[in-house]
Amino acid sequence: MKVSITDIRSRCAAIFRAAGVSAPDAEIITEVLLETEMRGVFTHGFHRVPYYINCLQKGGIQPRSELTIVQDTPSRALADGEGGLGIILSYKAMQLAIEKAKKTGVGIVQLRGSHHFGAAGYYTGMCADEGLCGMAMSNGDVLVAATGSRERTIGNNPFSFAAPAGKYGKMVYDIAMSYSSDKKIIQMAKEGKPCPAGWIIDKDGNDTTDPAEYEKGGVLLPFGGYKGYGMAMMVETLAAALSGAAMTRDVHAWNVNPDQNGNVGHFFMAMDVTVPDFAARMEAMITEIKASEKAAGATEIFYPGEIEARKQAACLKDGMVDVADETLEAMAETEKSLHIK
Amino acid sequence: MKVSITDIRSRCAAIFRAAGVSAPDAEIITEVLLETEMRGVFTHGFHRVPYYINCLQKGGIQPRSELTIVQDTPSRALADGEGGLGIILSYKAMQLAIEKAKKTGVGIVQLRGSHHFGAAGYYTGMCADEGLCGMAMSNGDVLVAATGSRERTIGNNPFSFAAPAGKYGKMVYDIAMSYSSDKKIIQMAKEGKPCPAGWIIDKDGNDTTDPAEYEKGGVLLPFGGYKGYGMAMMVETLAAALSGAAMTRDVHAWNVNPDQNGNVGHFFMAMDVTVPDFAARMEAMITEIKASEKAAGATEIFYPGEIEARKQAACLKDGMVDVADETLEAMAETEKSLHIK
Numbered sequence: 001m002k003v004s005i006t007d008i009r010s011r012c013a014a015i016f017r018a019a020g021v022s023a024p025d026a027e028i029i030t031e032v033l034l035e036t037e038m039r040g041v042f043t044h045g046f047h048r049v050p051y052y053i054n055c056l057q058k059g060g061i062q063p064r065s066e067l068t069i070v071q072d073t074p075s076r077a078l079a080d081g082e083g084g085l086g087i088i089l090s091y092k093a094m095q096l097a098i099e100k101a102k103k104t105g106v107g108i109v110q111l112r113g114s115h116h117f118g119a120a121g122y123y124t125g126m127c128a129d130e131g132l133c134g135m136a137m138s139n140g141d142v143l144v145a146a147t148g149s150r151e152r153t154i155g156n157n158p159f160s161f162a163a164p165a166g167k168y169g170k171m172v173y174d175i176a177m178s179y180s181s182d183k184k185i186i187q188m189a190k191e192g193k194p195c196p197a198g199w200i201i202d203k204d205g206n207d208t209t210d211p212a213e214y215e216k217g218g219v220l221l222p223f224g225g226y227k228g229y230g231m232a233m234m235v236e237t238l239a240a241a242l243s244g245a246a247m248t249r250d251v252h253a254w255n256v257n258p259d260q261n262g263n264v265g266h267f268f269m270a271m272d273v274t275v276p277d278f279a280a281r282m283e284a285m286i287t288e289i290k291a292s293e294k295a296a297g298a299t300e301i302f303y304p305g306e307i308e309a310r311k312q313a314a315c316l317k318d319g320m321v322d323v324a325d326e327t328l329e330a331m332a333e334t335e336k337s338l339h340i341k
Numbered sequence: 342m343k344v345s346i347t348d349i350r351s352r353c354a355a356i357f358r359a360a361g362v363s364a365p366d367a368e369i370i371t372e373v374l375l376e377t378e379m380r381g382v383f384t385h386g387f388h389r390v391p392y393y394i395n396c397l398q399k400g401g402i403q404p405r406s407e408l409t410i411v412q413d414t415p416s417r418a419l420a421d422g423e424g425g426l427g428i429i430l431s432y433k434a435m436q437l438a439i440e441k442a443k444k445t446g447v448g449i450v451q452l453r454g455s456h457h458f459g460a461a462g463y464y465t466g467m468c469a470d471e472g473l474c475g476m477a478m479s480n481g482d483v484l485v486a487a488t489g490s491r492e493r494t495i496g497n498n499p500f501s502f503a504a505p506a507g508k509y510g511k512m513v514y515d516i517a518m519s520y521s522s523d524k525k526i527i528q529m530a531k532e533g534k535p536c537p538a539g540w541i542i543d544k545d546g547n548d549t550t551d552p553a554e555y556e557k558g559g560v561l562l563p564f565g566g567y568k569g570y571g572m573a574m575m576v577e578t579l580a581a582a583l584s585g586a587a588m589t590r591d592v593h594a595w596n597v598n599p600d601q602n603g604n605v606g607h608f609f610m611a612m613d614v615t616v617p618d619f620a621a622r623m624e625a626m627i628t629e630i631k632a633s634e635k636a637a638g639a640t641e642i643f644y645p646g647e648i649e650a651r652k653q654a655a656c657l658k659d660g661m662v663d664v665a666d667e668t669l670e671a672m673a674e675t676e677k678s679l680h681i682k
Contacts, residue, residue, distance in 0.1 A: 071615055073445065073446050074415075074416075074445065075415075075416045075445055075446055075447050076445075076446040076447055076612075076615070078615045078616075104414065104415065104416055104417075104445075105414050105416055105417035105449075106416050106417055106447055106449055108446075108447055108612065110615060133578065133579065133583065145636070146630050146633060146642050147642070147643070148635060148636055148639035148640075148641065148642040148643065149630070149633040149634060149635060149636055149639070149642050150633075150634050150635065150636040150637070151633040151634045153629075153630050153633045153642075154630065161575040161578075161579075163578045163582070163583075171574065171578070173571040173572070173574065173575050175568045175571065179565070201636060204636075204637055205634075205635065205636025205637045205638075205639070206636075206637050223564070223565035223566075223568050223569075224520070224564035224565035224568065224569060225564075226645075227516045227564050227565065227569075228564075228565060228568075229645075230514040230516065230645040231514070233512065233514065233626075233630075233644065233645055234502040234514050234645075236626060237474065237502075237504045237512070237623065237626075238474065238502075241504070241616075241619060241622045241623055241626060242474065242612075242614060242615060242616065242619065243615070243616070244615075244616045244622075247622065247625070247626050248626060248629055248630070249629065271417075271449065271583075273583060274412055274417070274419045274451060274583060274584070274585075275419075275582075275583065275584065275585045278582060278583065281582045281585075281588065282578065282582055284588070285574075285577060285578075285582060285588050285589055288494075288589055288590065289487050289490070289494050289495065289574075289589070292487060292490040292491075292492040292494045293490060293491050293492045293546075294489060294490060294491065294546065295486070295489055295490055295491040295542060295545075295546025295547075296491070296545055296546045296547050297546075298489035298490070298546070299489075300489065301487050301488070301489040301490050301494075302488070302489065303574065304567075304570075304571040304574055304575075
């Protein structure tokens with residue numbers, strides 16, 4: 001249902017405040033979730049609110065979401081989130097990385113003791129909005145099979161990169177490591193549709209196009225085979241091994257163990273641009289690629305993040321955002337549990 | 342044919358010296374090519390020697406391969422290779438990045454005016470050998486279709502990440518953006534074999550499993566669909582847009598235009614490790630993943646770079662490296678053209 005941006009914003013912020021989050025922090029998480037929702041990334045938008053609140057209520061997430069700086073140098077910092085809200089901690093960590101990049105050309109902030117950080121592309125987008133390039137990564141609970149394995153061996157570790165792109169605004173690349181989210185596969189099973197070959201294996205590690213095998217012990221496969229698996233390993237290394245966070249099976253599935261600190265790890269980097277005509281160069285590259293001959297059936301060639309940016313612009317123009325009815329209902333339930341209204 | 346490492350090393354170095362490369366630089370490029378060959382990455386090993394020499398002879402590559410520093414700060418540098426040999430320039434650029442990382446925690450060196458840089462994993466491996474994490478990227482001449490395009494719109498931009506891994510030596514992730522190299526597809530066409538669905542499209546942008554369509558104007562597809570395409574855009578941005586190198590169609594195919602400076606761009610990053618038990622953490626992660634239950638048909642689960650490391654170790658034990666007969670013949674031809682022997 002389309003709802004007013006103003007209304008959903010104040011509802012969301014009130015929910016987090018009622019769960020013990022400070023007013024400024026509640027605003028941060030609300031803005032991140034709202035932008036994510038407007039960009040059409042529903043899986044990481046308001047849909048998550050009840051999960052975060054559940055963790056706050058059960059003690060797995062702390063309402064205080066401040067960076068405790070463990071190590072600090074002009075271009076690097078290592079911080080501990082001490083179990084706070086991943087989105088708020090990540091926003092603050094990327095702010096710190098941006099500050100360092102503006103002073104020294106590059107800023108890296110590694111964060112441990114964090115939690116589910118929502119849409120990785122929000123944080124890299126913060127860099128692009130400041131005229132910088134950015135990277136963001138997070139590990140997570142195990143969901144994806146290593147190449148050759150039939151077990152959930154590694155997280156579906158999100159990775160994002162963004163750059164300012166002149167008249168195109170910003171290029172935002174934001175991916176996870178499996179071909180498809182588990183949600184999409186579960187939905188396909190409900191609808192009795194086959195899933196494409198290569199998306200999942202069954203519990204014995206055989207290829208299957210039957211999405212129902214997923215909930216019987218099947219596993220998500222990494223995108224592009226060993227190339228996606230290796231990328232998941234890179235993210236696990238930078239976000240977790242390098243920060244001191246929990247790794248692979250030691251990460252608590254935040255929606256399965258809402259009472260336990262996930263100790264998720266992230267990696268944030270901001271870099272200034274070193275050539276004076278960078279925005280013009282990005283424009284030229286994107287213009288050329290968008291103008292290339294289209295393949296049979298394609299109506300347009302998009303740069304990374306273009307589809308999402310259009311959705312966001314349409315919402316901002318309308319002052320309205322389309323939120324799934326079940327998400328709105330779940331938010332209403334959460335409000336009730338927090339005695340709001 | 343198996344040849345002695347000592348012999349092939351001195352032959353290769355002599356070739357580069359005869360083409361005007363300084364003795365120390367000839368040693369650098371020889372070591373990089375030798376290690377790449379030992380690791381089984383034949384496409385980027387000695388096979389390339391005649392191509393590089395051809396470019397040196399035709400003027401598209403300059404024998405002098407020194408970094409001209411354009412910008413320099415404690416954690417960043419931008420350098421111009423002024424048309425030198427990509428491998429030698431890249432080795433020097435990563436050395437500089439490592440130096441900066443050892444002083445400030447992170448070192449980024451961007452390089453323009455370079456050329457084909459060989460195997461990206463060599464440079465990140467240099468970082469891992471020094472106890473650091475590393476990233477390396479390069480753009481290249483257009484070979485891969487953007488998602489929705491039927492043209493060669495973007496380079497097959499290599500990306501590598503490496504980290505020290507305790508008793509496992511180093512983890513080296515090293516990929517290009519297509520499912521398969523063009524060489525492999527051309528070989529399949531010669532053998533009359535079909536290629537897997539999703540690897541290429543024909544000249545009209547239709548999916549095809551006939552590898553012969555590739556040389557009729559077909560195009561390589563990015564691995565994992567839009568995820569690989571977006572990664573190619575990230576590499577193009579960091580390696581080229583950010584360094585001032587040529588971008589997309591302005592990059593000269595180094596083996597098609599041997600008389601023209603490719604003006605290829607690269608991005609190198611070295612980072613020190615911030616937790617004291619990093620090596621132990623990497624070991625634990627890799628041990629756990631390798632021990633996970635194997636899928637049907639899998640004999641072992643490998644970490645990125647493990648297969649290559651085993652090949653290299655076997656060569657070093659033997660003192661011999663297996664070089665394709667046609668590569669050895671091409672090297673002999675090159676020696677003849679340079680009046681060696």
